[in-house]
Amino acid sequence: xxxxxxxxxxxxxxxxxxxxxxxxxxxxxxxxxxxxxxxxxxxxxxxxxxxxxxxxxxxxxxxxxxxxxxxxxxxxxxxxxxxxxxxxxxxxxxxxxxxxxxxxxxxxxxxxxxxxxxxxxxxxxxxxxxxxxxxxxxxxxxxxxxxxxxxxxxxxxxxxxxxxxxxxxxxxxxxxxxxxxxxxxxxxxxxxxxxxxxxxxxxxxxxxxxxxxxxxxxxxxxxxxxxxxxxxxxxxxxxxxxxxxxxxxxxxxxxxxxxxxxxxxxxxxxxxxxxxxx
Numbered sequence: 001x002x003x004x005x006x007x008x009x010x011x012x013x014x015x016x017x018x019x020x021x022x023x024x025x026x027x028x029x030x031x032x033x034x035x036x037x038x039x040x041x042x043x044x045x046x047x048x049x050x051x052x053x054x055x056x057x058x059x060x061x062x063x064x065x066x067x068x069x070x071x072x073x074x075x076x077x078x079x080x081x082x083x084x085x086x087x088x089x090x091x092x093x094x095x096x097x098x099x100x101x102x103x104x105x106x107x108x109x110x111x112x113x114x115x116x117x118x119x120x121x122x123x124x125x126x127x128x129x130x131x132x133x134x135x136x137x138x139x140x141x142x143x144x145x146x147x148x149x150x151x152x153x154x155x156x157x158x159x160x161x162x163x164x165x166x167x168x169x170x171x172x173x174x175x176x177x178x179x180x181x182x183x184x185x186x187x188x189x190x191x192x193x194x195x196x197x198x199x200x201x202x203x204x205x206x207x208x209x210x211x212x213x214x215x216x217x218x219x220x221x222x223x224x225x226x227x228x229x230x231x232x233x234x235x236x237x238x239x240x241x242x243x244x245x246x247x248x249x250x251x252x253x254x255x256x257x258x259x260x261x262x263x264x265x266x267x268x269x270x271x272x273x274x275x276x277x278x
Contacts, residue, residue: 029072029073030070030071030072031070031072031086032068032069032070033048033052033057033059033064033068033069033070033071033077034048034049034052035048035086036071036073036075036077036084036086037051037052037057037077037079037084037086039085039086039087039088039089040077040079040084040085040086040087040089041089041144041145041146041147042079042084042146049067051079052064052065052066052067052069053065053067056079056080057077057078057079058076058077058078058081059071059075059076059077060075060076061076071086073086085143085145087123087124087143088123089142089143089144090121090125090141090142090143090144090251091140091141091142091144091251091252091256091257091260092117092121092125092140092141092142092249092250092251092252093138093139093140093236093239093244093250093252094113094116094138094139094140094141094244094248094249095136095137095138095139095241095244095245095246095247095248095249096113096116096131096135096136096137096138096139096246096247097116097136097246097247098133098134098135098136099111099133099134100112100115100116100133100247101113101133102127102129102130102132102133102139103127103130104124104125104126104127110133113127113139113141116247116249117141117249123143124143125141125142125143126141126142126143126148127139127140127141128140128141128142128147128148128151128152128236129151129152129212129236130214131233132214132215132218134231135231135232135233136230136231136232136233136246137162137231137232137233137234137241138233138234138235138236138239138240138241139233139236140236140237140239140260141249147260147261147264150264151237151264152212154211154212156210156264157210158210158236158237158263158264159192159208159209159210159237160208160209160210160233160235160236161206161207161208161233161234161235162206162207162208162209162217162231162232162233162234163197163204163205163206163207163231163232163234164204164205164207164217164221164228164230164232165203165204165228165229165230165231166203166204166205166221166226166227166228166229167203167226167227167228167229168203168226169202169203170196170202170203170205174224174226175194175195175196175205177224178190178191178194178205178220179191179192179193179194182220182224183223184219184220184223186213189209189211189213189216189219189220190209190211191207191208191209191220192208192209192210193207193208194206194207194208217231218231237260237263238256238259238260238263239252239256239260
């Protein structure tokens with residue numbers, strides 16, 4: 001999330017008193033405080049007004065309780081001491097291709113998921129979680145730090161569904177072991193569910209897991225003696241890559257954003273009996 005240096009005073013704003021409404025000689029560059037808070041992603045404008053009146057908001061170290069107060073984008077606005085960013089929140093779902101790095105910047109100059117945006121997103125977004133270089137599929141990008149924290153925290157249990165193509169058929173007993181749990185060097189890893197994508201091709205496995213550990217799916221199969229040749233994430237929470245060709249992306253709808261915020265922290269959903277072709 002983009003950070004801003006605090007601006008201790010407005011050149012065209014003179015507060016009358018603590019918590020009071022500012023007198024302005026011009027509103028260029030100023031935005032209403034409730035809009036700034038709403039853009040930070042923590043509350044709607046209506047809810048932001050309630051936070052202001054309750055005295056939870058400070059601007060450049062001063063408590064503000066007057067509705068209609070205006071701030072600059074560079075001001076230090078805080079909610080209960082936590083600094084907020086007034087940048088408009090952006091939410092993107094991408095179908096990540098192979099050989100692309102899941103990071104905002106790569107010191108080795110390799111192609112990143114940010115490069116795939118082609119400069120069409122002015123906000124500074126970041127990937128939520130990681131997909132390794134050779135893994136393809138659904139990836140969420142946003143500048144909403146609070147949502148990112150909730151979705152990536154272990155307690156959120158946000159489900160991810162993958163299709164793994166193995167170097168040899170997976171034994172039925174090993175399919176069961178995925179959901180029973182496999183001991184790895186950093187603890188036990190358990191899949192929420194696992195199925196054969198095609199009963200006639202047991203090298204393709206659909207696996208749902210909520211763990212966010214790096215390389216977790218590949219490591220689970222490796223622990224049983226299998227090598228993952230291809231790994232494709234077909235779902236993150238409820239987001240999928242339907243009508244989204246490899247390497248393409250789109251903005252989430254308001255309905256999707258609301259649903260994503262609502263489910264953050266919920267228990268994982270169960271994998272369908274059939275994963276289906278993606």
